[in-house]
Amino acid sequence: MPNTANRRTAKRPAQAAPVSPVAVPEEREPRGARRKRETRARLLDAALKLMAEKGMEGVAINEITEAADVGFGSFYNHFDSKEAIYATLVDSVFEEFANMLDRLGSGLSDPAEVIAVAVRHTVLRARHDPVWGRFLIREGFSARATSRGLGQRLLRDIGNGIAAKRFVVADPFIGFLAVGGTVLSVIAAELNYVAPGAPAAGVLEELGFSGEHLPERTAATLLQTLGLKRAEAEKIAVRPLPVVEETVEAN
Structure with missing residues (x-):
């Protein structure tokens, strides 16, 4: 009989114990950097509210720092002048929104729908953010806003519609x-007559006008101004709005 005592038993290699992933601590923003970022954001927020109400010329730097609850000297750690914070506001407020409109229109092939979507979203944005809307009213045709951001996009979109023979516009600038x-x-x-708590909420009714569906009515009328027939313009103006997530960027 075979000698079982000398038989070697094959051993399976031992399995290594599962290694727990090493927790990598999140890098925390240095306190000084966080405070600086928060201070800058407060200054921009205060400047936006004040300049929306009084314009850049009507606002002093000390008003901005007082509204932001920031020391006067701290202003110059972030901006060289009142004009510099104004330029930053125009770029951030309008350029960010214009970029969002570009994303909304990226999947649209009809220049008329691109204009309708931009018009409706702009009116809706002002409805939900009245300070933004007032700043746009005051600065919408300023040199900086016209040559970039929303103004630049609007000129481009009207030009695209003319080139595609979708719009009939004798004078593109007009x-x-x-x-x-x-x-x-x-x-x-919208802000004066229609929005909840508007200062002159009863005026439209007294004049026999309605404030309902302003974004859609505006888009339809402007498409007719650009050369579309009324029935088609009204149909385009009520199509479901495309939606994209807005990216939140730190100031």
Whole structure:
């Protein structure tokens, strides 16, 4: 019989114990950097509210720092001048929104729908953020806002519609002024007459007008201004709005 005592038993290699992932501590923002960022954000927020009400020329730096609860000297740690914080506001407030409109329109092939979506979203944004809306009314045709951000996009979109023979506009610049000026006027009407708590809420009713569906009505009328037939303009103006997530960026 075979000698079982000398038989070797094959051993399976021992399995290594599962290694727990090493927790990597999140890098915490240094306290000084966080305070600096928060201070800058407070200054921008205060400047936006004040300049929306009184314009850049009507606001002093000490008003901004007082409203932001920041020391006067701290202002110059972030901005060289009142003009510098104004330029930052125009770029951040309008450029960020214009970028969002570009994302909304990226999937649209019809220049008319691109304009309708931009108009409706602009009026809706002002409805939900009245300070933003008032700042847009005041600065919408300023040199800086017209040459970049929303103004630049509007000129481009009208030009695209003309090139595609979708719009019939004899004078593109006047078309730009007509669209931009109408949107600003509608936002003013929204904030003064239509929005909850508006200072002159009863005026439209007294005049026999309705404030309902202003974004859609504005888009339809402006598409007719650009050359579309009324029935088609009204149909485009009530299509479901495309939605994209807005990216939140630190100031």
